[in-house]
Amino acid sequence: xxxxxxxxxxxxxxxxxxxxxxxxxxxxxxxxxxxxxxxxxxxxxxxxxxxxxxxxxxxxxxxxxxxxxxxxxxxxxxxxxxxxxxxxxxxxxxxxxxxxxxxxxxxxxxxxxxxxxxxxxxxxxxxxxxxxxxxxxxxxxxxxxxxxxxxxxxxxxxxxxxxxxxxxxxxxxxxxxxxxxxxxxxxxxxxxxxxxxxxxxxxxxxxxxxxxxxxxxxxxxxxxxxxxxxxxxxxxxxxxxxxxxxxxxxxxxxxxxxxxxxxxxxxxxxxxxxxxxxxxxxxxxxxxxxxxxxxxxxxxxxxxxxxxxxxxxxxxxxxxxxxxxxxxxxxxxxxxxxxxxxxxxxxxxxxxxxxxxxxxxxxxxxxxxxxxxxxxxxxxxxxxxxxxxxxxxxxxxxxxxxxxxxxxxxxxxxxxxxxxxxxxxxxxxxxxxxxxxxxxxxxxxxxxxxxxxxxxxxxxxxxxxxxxxxxxxxxxxxxxxxxxxxxxxxxxxxxxxxxxxxxxxxxxxxxxxxxxxxxxxxxxxxxxxxxxxxxxxxxxxxxxxxxxxxxxxxxxxxxxxxxxxxxxx
Amino acid sequence: xxxxxxxxxxxxxxxxxxxxxxxxxxxxxxxxxxxxxxxxxxxxxxxxxxxxxxxxxxxxxxxxxxxxxxxxxxxxxxxxxxxxxxxxxxxxxxxxxxxxxxxxxxxxxxxxxxxxxxxxxxxxxxxxxxxxxxxxxxxxxxxxxxxxxxxxxxxxxxxxxxxxxxxxxxxxxxxxxxxxxxxxxxxxxxxxxxxxxxxxx
Numbered sequence: 095x096x097x098x099x100x101x102x103x104x105x106x107x108x109x110x111x112x113x114x115x116x117x118x119x120x121x122x123x124x125x126x127x128x129x130x131x132x133x134x135x136x137x138x139x140x141x142x143x144x145x146x147x148x149x150x151x152x153x154x155x156x157x158x159x160x161x162x163x164x165x166x167x168x169x170x171x172x173x174x175x176x177x178x179x180x181x182x183x184x185x186x187x188x189x190x191x192x193x194x195x196x197x198x199x200x201x202x203x204x205x206x207x208x209x210x211x212x213x214x215x216x217x218x219x220x221x222x223x224x225x226x227x228x229x230x231x232x233x234x235x236x237x238x239x240x241x242x243x244x245x246x247x248x249x250x251x252x253x254x255x256x257x258x259x260x261x262x263x264x265x266x267x268x269x270x271x272x273x274x275x276x277x278x279x280x281x282x283x284x285x286x287x288x289x290x291x292x293x294x295x296x297x298x299x300x301x302x303x304x305x306x307x308x309x310x311x312x313x314x315x316x317x318x319x320x321x322x323x324x325x326x327x328x329x330x331x332x333x334x335x336x337x338x339x340x341x342x343x344x345x346x347x348x349x350x351x352x353x354x355x356x357x358x359x360x361x362x363x364x365x366x367x368x369x370x371x372x373x374x375x376x377x378x379x380x381x382x383x384x385x386x387x388x389x390x391x392x393x394x395x396x397x398x399x400x401x402x403x404x405x406x407x408x409x410x411x412x413x414x415x416x417x418x419x420x421x422x423x424x425x426x427x428x429x430x431x432x433x434x435x436x437x438x439x440x441x442x443x444x445x446x447x448x449x450x451x452x453x454x455x456x457x458x459x460x461x462x463x464x465x466x467x468x469x470x471x472x473x474x475x476x477x478x479x480x481x482x483x484x485x486x487x488x489x490x491x492x493x494x495x496x497x498x499x500x501x502x503x504x505x506x507x508x509x510x511x512x513x514x515x516x517x518x519x520x521x522x523x524x525x526x527x528x529x530x531x532x533x534x535x536x537x538x539x540x541x542x543x544x545x546x547x548x549x550x551x552x553x554x555x556x557x558x559x560x561x562x563x564x565x566x567x568x569x570x571x572x573x574x575x576x577x578x579x580x581x582x583x584x585x586x587x588x589x590x591x592x593x594x595x596x597x598x599x600x601x602x603x604x605x606x607x608x609x610x611x612x613x614x615x616x617x618x619x620x621x622x623x624x625x626x627x628x629x630x631x632x633x634x635x636x637x638x639x640x641x642x643x644x645x646x647x648x649x650x651x652x653x654x655x656x657x658x659x660x661x662x663x
Numbered sequence: 664x665x666x667x668x669x670x671x672x673x674x675x676x677x678x679x680x681x682x683x684x685x686x687x688x689x690x691x692x693x694x695x696x697x698x699x700x701x702x703x704x705x706x707x708x709x710x711x712x713x714x715x716x717x718x719x720x721x722x723x724x725x726x727x728x729x730x731x732x733x734x735x736x737x738x739x740x741x742x743x744x745x746x747x748x749x750x751x752x753x754x755x756x757x758x759x760x761x762x763x764x765x766x767x768x769x770x771x772x773x774x775x776x777x778x779x780x781x782x783x784x785x786x787x788x789x790x791x792x793x794x795x796x797x798x799x800x801x802x803x804x805x806x807x808x809x810x811x812x813x814x815x816x817x818x819x820x821x822x823x824x825x826x827x828x829x830x831x832x833x834x835x836x837x838x839x840x841x842x843x844x845x846x847x848x849x850x851x852x853x854x855x856x857x858x859x860x861x862x863x864x
Contacts, residue, residue: 098843100842100844104845105843105844109685143674143677146673146677147669147673147674147677147737148669149670153852155715162667163667163670163671166667166668166670167667167670167671167674167675169671170671170674171675172673174675176678205778208769215754219755219756219757220755220756228683228684228687228688229679229683229684230683232680232682232683232686233675233678233682233683236678236682237675237678237682254753257730265670265674268674268835269674272678272682272688273681277686280686281690281750284692284694285688285694285697285698286830288690288694288698288701288702288709289698289701289703290701290716291718292701293699293701293702293703293705294689294691294695294702295691295694295695295702295703295704296693297703299755299847300706300713300716301712302702302706302714302715303712304714304715304721304722305714305715305721305723305728305852305855305856305859306722306723306724306725308720308721308722310715310719310752310753310754311714311753311754311755312669312704312706312715312719312754312755313754313755313757314703314704316687316690316691318690318694318702319686319687319690319691319751334757334799335756335757335758336757336758336759336798336799336800336801337774337797339757339759339797339798340801341718341719341720341798341799341801341802341803342704342716342718342719345705345718345843346840346845347839347840347845347846348840348844348845350845351844359781392777403791404764406764406770407773407774407777410774410777410778410789411777411781411788411789412777412788412789412790412791412794413788413789413790413791413808414791416790416791416792416806418764418795419791419792419794419795420759420760420762420764420773420795420796421759421760421761421795421797421798422795422797422798423798423799423802423804423847424732424792424797424802424804424805424806424846424848425802425804425846426843426845426846427846430681431847433857446798447798449758449760449761449798450758451761451762451763452759452760452761452762452763452764452769454764455763455765458763468731470779480773483739507688541716544679545761545762546761546762546763546766547766548765548767550764551764552698553763568718570761570763571758571762572761572762573757596787596825603852607734639687640758653763653764653765656765657764657765661765662765662766662767662770663763663765663766663767
């Protein structure tokens with residue numbers, strides 16, 4: 095580790111913290127339907143869309159209606175995306191004349207993009223036409239992100255409202271989020287990226303004769319527009335196979351810094367939206383603090399492990415101070431690679447600027463553990479906050495047990511129904527992550543896809559189902575996942591991880607909204623101080639630790655020991 | 664339930680038009696207008712011919728050129744479409760080696776490459792980035808140490824004084840942005856083009 099590396103990490107933390115209040119304030123105004131500086135330009139567009147779709151802006155929805163609207167919209171998106179891929183050969187904007195996408199792959203990719211996962215079993219530049227990239231994948235980068243944010247708003251309203259029957263209007267939240275929040279930021283960020291070198295064109299790939307006389311076919315396309323929303327919406331699906339390590343997706347240290355800020359910006363700002371809506375920004379900052387503690391612990395571990403390098407090479411006459419550079423880019427080095435890998439898995443982004451498969455064992459365990467904990471550390475847009483609030487409910491329940499009082503949070507009594515639903519939402523994740531992994535490592539169609547032998551092969555399978563269930567989308571990418579077995583089981587895992595968590599969460603929102611506010615008394619546990627932060631961090635780590643430690647022991651932990659013992663596979 | 668069908672279908676159609684077509688096409692238009700060179704892939708021409716992109720690394724194997732990092736990219740085997748063959752710096756199929764730290768293939772490859780390079784420049788520690796594959800397989804850069812490491816070989820192959828080659832490398836080092844953001848690096852293609860342009864002595 096170097097001082098310069100830590101300076102860059104510190105710069106990132108400062109910039110992110112500075113973004114929280116302004117962006118949080120702006121988003122609060124947008125979602126409360128107040129006027130913003132963009133309203134004169136966007137209000138006519140917004141009302142026009144409502145009229146065309148038959149949506150009444152002022153009409154609010156019960157949580158069940160909200161959930162059905164979300165599911166109907168997601169299903170319609172799934173069908174269109176599947177169709178576009180199957181028909182790409184006869185549709186326009188296909189300059190490389192690519193064939194239709196195979197059914198199992200089209201299924202996997204459609205689930206992947208509507209669930210905000212962006213797991214990619216395919217090599218984009220040689221599989222997807224420009225039309226699919228734009229009218230299919232970019233669209234879902236926007237709407238799956240907006241859907242996540244809308245769902246978080248429903249839960250926030252559950253805490254903020256008293257004796258209410260409704261949690262908002264899904265369609266209105268979706269449209270406002272897309273056009274007032276996501277698109278303006280993407281236009282500015284996308285153009286910044288073009289300035290730095292990210293291509294934005296619709297031409298065919300460029301064939302060149304290199305300086306040495308070799309041939310090179312340079313893949314290009316409308317990259318910057320997708321890149322911006324890919325990061326901001328914590329989608330993570332790359333235009334190219336190498337994702338954000340590709341020099342066309344992420345050409346400089348400045349685009350790298352911007353991309354990392356985009357990933358966390360909305361997740362961090364939502365803590366402030368939460369604070370403002372429940373009437374105390376301090377409550378938001380307490381949640382922010384829980385996330386920040388877990389984030390810094392992850393960065394420090396990953397950075398230290400990568401800087402220490404691969405001990406199996408220690409006897410060679412190499413410059414070992416450079417750390418583990420396998421699968422990393424020179425312009426990012428160790429610090430920016432470690433930082434990016436932590437951020438992308440704390441959030442449900444899954445974009446990568448370093449190949450996670452080639453991280454050192456403990457370095458590779460950090461991204462896995464980040465996803466296993468539920469991607470609640472700033473998290474996926476929306477999903478990070480609602481996942482974190484489920485943990486808060488459980489933590490308050492634990493606190494209530496310790497003092498023998500009915501737990502409450504923000505004046506809402508947490509009763510059997512909320513705690514049960516929160517536990518259900520949390521437990522569905524390990525069931526899918528560990529269950530599918532156990533299946534894949536004992537049957538031949540599962541095992542045959544692993545690229546590495548020994549414990550690292552197990553880690554590849556564990557990472558895949560963890561990433562899919564967590565809707566992350568990054569991978570230990572040596573895995574040959576483009577087979578019917580992997581495409582379909584990973585598709586199922588993505589579906590389970592998204593919707594089987596959302597439905598209990600919305601039930602909590604609806605049930606909370608209906609409750610009265612209990613006045614603060616001397617026995618109320620303060621939820622904006624250090625004790626609260628410590629308690630929530632503890633509950634998250636204990637839940638995650640107990641659930642996942644055995645599987646991590648079989649993968650990265652035993653691999654770390656093997657590496658130190660000089661064993662190769 | 665039924666009242667959701669119309670908004671669901673209309674919303675996905677409108678979103679496809681607005682975020683899937685209008686947004687990327689408008690961005691393409693603006694980008695082409697204000698940053699045309701970058702928007703078209705930062706292509707470099709020499710003698711009227713496009714010879715590559717400033718951002719995409721190329722495969723250099725000749726003694727006379729600075730070498731980039733090892734690249735793990737592959738291509739389809741022309742004899743058997745179900746197999747792949749190594750194809751370094753294939754800009755149509757980016758990717759890394761994805762070898763884990765305890766992989767025998769990784770340790771063997773790095774050991775062989777390190778021993779070869781150590782023999783080329785004895786007494787100097789081999790820079791890590793010269794024996795490790797990049798994440799994209801298209802890394803356009805090497806570290807300053809990796810460029811300086813190759814100076815003796817280039818000077819010999821081109822029959823140039825080493826200090827001239829070293830000065831050229833030093834002129835091509837891009838430092839950290841604002842002194843601390845990113846890592847210092849040397850763009851291999853730019854350096855090799857400058858090498859070709861050096862007047863012979």
